[in-house]
Amino acid sequence: MKKVIHSFIVPCLIPMLIFLIWSVLSPMIDNNMILPPPHRVYAIISDPFSPLIAMGSLFQNFIISFIRVGVAYIISGSCGIILGIAIGYSYRMDRLFSGFLEIFRPLPPMAWVPLMLAWTGILSLANVLHVSGGPLYPYIDRIKISMLFIIFIGGFFPVLTSTIRGVRSTPKTFIDAARVLGAKEQDIFFKVLLPSAAPGIVNGLRISLALSWSCLIAAEMLPGSVSGVGYLIIHAYNMARIDVVISGMICIGATGALMDWLFHQWEERCFAWARRVR
């Protein structure tokens, strides 16, 4: 019984307290523009397919945000892994690229926004891929290049750093042992270096996914974007629909948590050996 109290009831105390304060305060303030009652927020979350203030439903906006994050994340992940392996593996590549890339690391992704807008303007993926119609057009057209670049910058550096670290942390004994047993350079790369670096790389990918998600929200909140969850909440704020703002925030947080959890599960399943070795 004591165990149940400790592990289930204690963690729920604070959320319950917040909920209680919220339900007490909102009738007292009685102003939907400051604090709407919880049931209005719940009504919006429980009905994700109905359109909100003429900017699509919660679900639609999420799909658009997902596509944006997905495209940029795949690009930043593959660039980060490839460059990271090259830099971690070869001393020459390290000398060549590291200094240059370090210049850009301290720049917050959002600081790129004005420059990217000046360069790519409102160019979208549809313009680049020459899609100009069809059912997918509205989706592809909303993926602006500037936004992709910002998410890319946000997700790129964590992957790069952890890939380099993963490759470098391969014990020299593994490589020497493989070499003694007659492995070719290619075998060493694919069968020793890569598997040993994999847990580090996956960890970097996980951090990068969380960062990409938060960069996306920030990028969507800037003027010029017309869809996505970030846009949804800032637009709802302009329309004084705080209930939509709060439900949007809850969904953003839940999505971030869910993505992280799924990633973590996968990591646990595939790379549990890394923890056992240490």
Place this chain on the structure above:
Amino acid sequence: MPKVHERIVHLTLAFFTPLVIPLLSLTMWEVFAGVLNNPTILPRATQVFSVIMAPFHDLVGFGSMFTNLIMSLARVFSGFLMASAIGIPLGIFMGYSHNANRLFSGTVAFVRCIPPLAWVPLVLAWCGMNSLGNILGVEPGPYYSFFNNIKISMIVVIFIGSFYPVLVSSMHGVKQVPKTFIDASLVLGASKRNIFIQVLLPASLPNILSGMRIGLGVAWTCLVSAEMLPGTPSGLGYLITHAFSVGRTDIVIAGMFCIGLTGVCFDCIFKFFETQKNINWQKDVK
């Protein structure tokens, strides 16, 4: 002596390879800028350089680079100090007591998943245009415009951004203190207070400091994005967005440079403290 010769070649190569790509990019920049001949898209590097070299010069009527930097720094530090003031004690408490950890960790874990910038609309709805000037009741005068520019909403966003790194690393720092240290001092007759001040705090200090370093980095990132949103009349983030809207890309790039450099400075200051011997005493022990 071919060996010496080889070494010289090797050393020069080692010295010059890191410079290849930056130099190549600079040359390409100059060439492209000349070809495009459109300073709105790509200004010349010399133009950007002259903006950076004159930090006290007024830029397009919204203050100099320096005044905007001071404004941003004031905002960042007010948010960051608040986050440290709450995050460090709470983190230590959560690391120290199992029950406190159970009580807070679930909530913290969920709220942490909401990106700091996603709080902006809600915080704006709650704090509106209230500034530090209003709250502190600063009299109209030379200081008023300074304090009035530090909006509460912005401080809250920065606070949220830097709070979690500080909290989590303080918690880990305290948790990582070896049980032997505590037991040993208990055996030697230390009181709870002694243990806390003389064992727990020094042992977790390196972790707390690195959490503060990460927190300040996140705070800086959040600030720049918070300043880019509508409603701000100053700061580096505002400077670059505004410079973009009036087509002064040279100021945009100079501002980006300044933002990056400030971030590096923050990092260096904290790294300096982290490597001091009396703070990072564990380095010698291990």
